[in-house]
Amino acid sequence: MVTEEKSYKPQYVRIWRTVQMIPLGKVATYGQIADLAGLPGRARLVGKALGAVPKTGWDKQPVPWYRVINAQGKISFPLNSEYFLTQKGLLQEEQIIVIGAKIKLSNFQWQPDLSELLFKLTY
């Protein structure tokens, strides 16, 4: 099925796959992705993996890195930095409300469906 996936770090691949499951208009936290990817306690690794997504696109599917924010419900880039503004813009395009750097997790956090997870995450 997927051909050149092996050259990437398996942990990164798991993280990317998990991030691809975040539905449009929703966000997830780094810790949440780490847990779902089977890497509990490694939120920082998630940040690293997202920074390492091949720009050309991986697996011919986009990895919506911008849907991942920190546990405080905020964008993790310095306020008004280039990446910050890019991320904020992309989120707003999906009707996600961002005030300053903050997003209301109670409204926009992804709540994965258990049966969907079991079906897709076959490690």
Place this chain on the structure above:
DNA sequence: GCCCTGACTCTCA
């Protein structure tokens, strides 16, 4: 191997 650096998180003040 040791040391330092994070797109992190939790706890406590």
Place this chain on the structure above:
DNA sequence: CTGAGAGCCAGGG
């Protein structure tokens, strides 16, 4: 709500 401190762990030098 904000900030400091400690714990965290993969990567890179």
